[in-house]
Amino acid sequence: MSSTATALAHANIAFIKYWGNRNTELRLPVNGSISMNLRDMDTRTRVTFDPSLGEDSLTLNGEPQVGHALERVHRLLSRVRAMSGLRHFAAVDSENTFPMGAGIASSASAFAALSLAASTAAGLALPERALSRLARTGSGSASRSIPAGFVEWHTGSTHEDSCAASFASPQHWDLADCIAIVSAEHKATGSTQGHTLAPTSSLQGSRVESAPQRLEICRTAILKRDFTALAEVAELDSNLMHAVMMTSTPPLLYWQPATLAIMHAVQRWRGQGTPAFYTIDAGPNVHVITQQPHVKEIEGRLRQIPGVKDVLVATPGGPAQIV
Amino acid sequence: MSSTATALAHANIAFIKYWGNRNTELRLPVNGSISMNLRDMDTRTRVTFDPSLGEDSLTLNGEPQVGHALERVHRLLSRVRAMSGLRHFAAVDSENTFPMGAGIASSASAFAALSLAASTAAGLALPERALSRLARTGSGSASRSIPAGFVEWHTGSTHEDSCAASFASPQHWDLADCIAIVSAEHKATGSTQGHTLAPTSSLQGSRVESAPQRLEICRTAILKRDFTALAEVAELDSNLMHAVMMTSTPPLLYWQPATLAIMHAVQRWRGQGTPAFYTIDAGPNVHVITQQPHVKEIEGRLRQIPGVKDVLVATPGGPAQIV
Secondary structure (H helix, E strand, C coil): CCCCEEEEEEEEEEEEECEEEEECCEEECCHHHHHHHHEEEEEEEEEEEEECCCEEEEECEEEEHHHHHHHHHHHHHHHHHHHHCCCEEEEEEECCCCCCCCCCCCCCHHHHHHHHHHHHCCCCCCCCCHHHHHHHHHHHHHHCCCCCCCEEEECCCCCCCCCEEEEECCCCCCCCEEEEEEECCCCCCCCCHHHHHHHHHHHHHHHHHHHCCCCCCCCHHHCCCCHHHHHHHHHEEEEEHHHHHCCCCCCCCCHHHHHHHHHHHHHHHHHHCCCCCEEEECCCCCCEEHHHHHHHHHHHHHCCCCCCCEEEEEEEEECCCCC | CCCEEEEEEEEEEEEEEECCCEEECCCCCCCEEEEEEEEEEEEEEEEEEEEECCCCCCECEEEEECCHHHHHHHHHHHHHHHHHHCCCEECCCCCCCCCCCCCCCCCHHHHHHHHHHHHHCCCCCCCCCHHHHHHHHHCCHHHHCCCCEEEECCCCCCCCCCCCCEECCHCCCCCCEEEECCCCCCCCCHHHHHHHHHHHHHHHHHHHCCCHHHHHHHHHHCCCCCCHHHHHHHHHHHHHHHHHHHHCCCCCCCHHHHHHHHHHHHHHHCCCCCCCCEEECCCEEEEEEEHHHHHHHHHHHHCCCCCCEEEEECCCCCCCECC
């Protein structure tokens, strides 16, 4: 008898970044991170455990997947089988509501949705912490797409305590993320591989050592809705991560000319009184965070910058949920 | 009775960068640096000590200077007066042979030429080490424009031993510097002020701590004429300095979109077998180092990159000299 569940999870944008693991296999990070879930940037995933299946399968936006993508999903399903005692293989069908190839990282929302759907279909009713750490083993930042709103992923010291928790609801603050799409090209170096290069930078140790202070400043800024404080710490943290990336061996230079044009523009706008700051993941696209009344203004300005191909807008999102 | 001397000194480009002082007044650096003098990027300076003058004066490319520029020159002249016992004021007339407003730092060649001309006019016959440290007090990198060719500025521990020395002649290696001019605008934050911000970056300590290794790799690469090794260590060191800059408080983001376009292009060209690497000072222009047979090719390619306004070319230069 087959068992099915469908879950939906949001992408998230980190204000304090995750870069580098203490344990690659378990994706135990070297530093904690803080993020905001992105409503409408969703992955919806259906998992069906079926005794008639001879192997796990994965369909992504209607396309059957093999190789590395399937292998990562298979490993998470095996973990769920080990937890539940279920032995059937599963068919996984996953869709992203945000445009594919827009350069938005989908692994966070994908592994969060997969973890919730698979564990539910397997008959497990995992508490949020357990779901978050299960998602983490598939993709580190997926741990943050399980809880709602503004989320902190605590480093922890073992698999058991390295998981994320919400510290403010999506309604807490009317932030918005205007994502300036600079390039939709596939990253030359993906995040999983990039994380393994972090220790080769002589700057990684200092970045990690000072992360607890930034986490404290960031958490407090969000709780107090202090936009300026959040802007400063988030831009600093983004620059610190890219500093590590560009000084690793081999160096990772994810920024493109338009990336830098946006960074300069955002700093200029903020200097002129418009609430806006940038944060950049392992790619050239720029997340410009503002407050919701300024979305149209920021979006319009971003579209005028040469090299900006599109702008997507997201507001704070809720938790991963069964649908 | 007046006494006059005229000296010429070259600008230099650092492969291992100087960023941050232990002692701001004396410009004692936190780490050593290595550079190449740039022939034809010259400052020519005439100093005339004259008993009839009521104060020091400075003319730069024919324009009388006051304020900060004059004050810096006055301080160096006062140091020369203290060393020589001479008490007259001086008229200083200085010209740069490289285009003004091209965004090329002129303080290195300017203070090297001034130190040699002023000390000579004052009747001092300073050995190279003493000249280098005198120049250093005017502008740190000027210490490196005193000796010939490929030069290392040793950190030292006091005013006496913090000076630069040549370790390879200009004829040692047929390198060339193709300077891509991206912006001729005046820097928002000059180097003197920037150096004071270096300690505010949490990454500066790690950069400084690992500098001796890079100095060793760089010196050896130059002595062995190992282009690939020099390319890798110089790009890394440039990225490390900009990593510190962009994570200081306030952050200094000197790169412009075209800066990044050139960085990516240069890495692509090198991957395709053309000897080229980038190094960037406290500004948006990019020094693309190649070997002389490739100058035309590199220059032509650089001129095709949008945002490149001009390309200047320099080969290894000799020492500061009386003319």
